[in-house]
Amino acid sequence: MRPTTCLTTVTLLLAAGAAHAQTAVHSPTRAHVETLASPKLEGRLAGSAGEKLAAEYLVKALQRMGAKPMPGQGDYRLPFSFTAGSKDAGSIITVQREGVPPRTFTTRAQVMALSYSDNGEVSGPVVFAGYGLVVPPSQNFSYDSYQGLDVKDKVVVVLRYFPEDADTQTRAAVARYSDLRYKAQAARQRGAKALVVVTGPRSPNAGNIVPMTFDTALAGSGLVATSANGDVAQAIFAAVPDKSLEAVQKALDSGNPHVAGFAVPGLTLTVKADVARERQTGHNVVGYFPASLDTARRGGSPGGVDKPWVVIGAHYDHLGRGATGSSLASKEQAGQIHHGADDNASGTSAVLAIAEALSKQPRRRNLAVAFWSGEELGLVGSNHFVTTPPVPIAEMAAYLNFDMVGRSTDNKLTVQATGTSPMWPKMLEQANVAAGFDLILQEDPYQPTDVSSFNQAGVASLAFFTGAHMDYHKPTDTAEKINYEDLDRIAAFATDITRRLLDLEQAPQFTKVEQKTEGGGRAGMRIFTGTIPDYATEVKGLLLGGVIGGGPAEQAGLQKGDVIVEIAGQSIANIYDYTYALELLKIGQPAKVVYVRGGERRETQLTPAARK
Amino acid sequence: MTMRLLVMFLVAGLTAASAFARFDDDGPRRGEPAAQSPAPAANQERDFLSRVRRLTVEGRRAGEGYWSPDGKRLVFQSERDPSNPFYQIYVLDFATGETTRISPGIGKTTCAFFRPGSDQILFASTHHDPKSKQLQDEELAFRASGKERRYAWDYDTEMEIYDYAEKTGAMTRLTNATGYDAEASYSPDGQWIAFSSMRDAYNRTLSAQEQKQLDTDPSYYGEIYLMKADGSEQRRLTTEPGYDGGPFFTHDGQRIVWRHFDEQGLIADIWTMKLDGTDKTQITDFKSMSWAPYEHPSGEYVLFASNKLGFENFEVFMVDKAGAKEPVRVTYSDGFDGLPVPSPDGKQIAFTSSRSGGGAGQIFLAQWNHENAMKALAAAGPRK
Known part of the structure; x- marks a missing residue:
């Protein structure tokens, strides 16, 4: 079904305040979302048949609009290879003690390689290094599990997590470095041959192996690393x-x-570690509309402007049937298609609508229209694009990203990465006079979406986002839940901004934003509270976008809209404070939570559970 | 009309101890019913406001947005010039989205207002002060040092009222008195200007106690004045001790609505009076800071801001024009909501809010539901 472009009409109607009249207007995004999120595309997992069908749909749309493949490329599809998954293909630990028959452990309940382990078999004497924690000296806190230990060419055995009974200050200092990647790094740096991780009897998940996570960022840890269960530990x-x-x-x-x-x-x-990694191929779909000829005559570069490219993009891949780690499907929903209507059929459709609207208009810059795959696996597609760009990065004036833009409520629209150029606030203010969104600006470009790749590459960028919700990464993220009226408004708003960027004499100046977080962060998290932070809205405290049914937060009486301002005596001003404070909680021990509901301060007790 | 926003923080900074002793509760004050409804804030605001949207984005802060008589433009103050850390005056055109600075760019400015039937816009400015550039540089250096202080409005004695002619760019100085002259607005026929002045502290010899008062809080000497649009016939309308400021004409041009602070500068209420200063009538009595009044074009009610619900939690309220009934709460958002100004057709409202985060205010617009407002005012109980 060919969508009609009615952006101008929509804008005029909005300006007249006739909000209800839009139902009569054909939506330029709806048919795209419904097609991309349909069961036929099976959740568009990178490398799957569903991804190929989606790519085909996008290629046809680009052809129909008159876009060309990128210069020097014969096809709109730009392939990249990635690791689609990893599994343990037979790791083994043998314990040999003088005077005792050796014992060999071979089952997956007993031994499991860490996903970033090197493959190989090593033997050596054993050093137990406590929790295997090393806090860097820069943190003004001294904790080094390796102090006084010689682990060179030895097999290091460490405990998972961090000291359970330590005081708040200690837990705060060490929690960030308890990620197993940090522990593996610390062991390798000290010359260990292998690392064996054991979940101690006093910890959550006591005696269990560490499940192998799907980890695409495959910077190898440079040593053999496995986890082992309680049987091995006992031996x-x-x-x-x-x-x-x-x-x-x-x-x-x-x-x-x-x-x-x-x-x-x-x-x-x-210790023998054997990780089988499956390589697959994914496809970015990218086309472009050249700067129009009449304007190109004005100067040397196309359109007489510096940096002759503007890029708009959205990832079109999603989670397939949710076999990977980032699915939040419940037990009952396991294996169902994750339709990803908001994530990110919505952004893909917005980009299609913008391209359609601008395809017939004169422009001084080339407009590249990009659909990324592999985003859900760790921004793989967009990273591949910026590291092997078909046109030089230095020629890109700006990048606009659309990821989860279909669930606007209360007229709100979050625009992220505004710190990447001093030009953004003014341009957003001007364009929003007509668009009329209740804009929320976030300077931070280090977002879990493809804007991050372009920021790293030094391109002035913006990311549009309408907030997380209860259906995020679940099979229930479906097309009928999309707010098409506001999705179309977002496309119209971004069309206006893209048009300005295409015609600007001087490209936006890029500003580097310092990254706010450091340390292990969420990977080391062992606590489950069942809160769903609202990342879109900036309030003093942590605004809850929802709570997970049956989770500790719901049991504590917390609900969507509550703002947590204090937990276990730690004041909470933002999401970083919250993440940090969670690391200090003890599983099973009630913590006082102070929150604001409807302007009123309230208190409750929340009992954290263990994260599996 | 000034810094209705900033006044608050000045007062808070100067007299924090006593202030918090009296306003230390975040929730409803004792003896009053608890929160009106458990519905989320956005839903409650929808009774009166719809399609709330942020208008200003650029710069550290913006506020004091006032509509042109045809409703097609908005004049406001904003800190958005990297070389000047103080407010300058900008006009935003709703048709094009373009924003133009109309003030000189030098020194401090505040409180602009369109003159009906003319191309003139008034505002207060210190650009004639030879120290302006030096003060800008000092403030920029302070900010660059990374130090922070509470935001405070300084009642610069050099603040004088000017009109600016859009066609020629000419500026005409309308006041010439030592002491802060600002917070000015035109009458509906464009012939008169009401404003606030602290000249009373400088045009006579002060006693030692009065001098001490001036040193700690000059706003104590703020009084409402009236003058012709050309600056002639300046006359004083208020005499009570305590800061009188933020005067606006009612839409029928018959009265002035303004806010009056008590002597300690802690409690403010909304008053109205005739243009000759008679018939002064107090229309709010929250025993908190109620200020920034502006009459709805229907002439039926006055919108204003108050921190009744928490010292730093300003919300917009409305009250019937006679102040006979208990005011009705309009906004439900933590932090600052204030400076409500309805559009000339009464169908929209511009206000200043910190709801976008970061603490500093920006200007927001919303559709205004006048019918629901009238219903809510009719249903309100008698004033407590």
């Missing part, structure tokens, strides 16, 4: 005279940095 600690693992962990759990690890006498561990 190892049987060689330790007079100490049980539980007693050892208890001593460490005080957080006293002087509780040391030790070499395990007379023990040799042979």
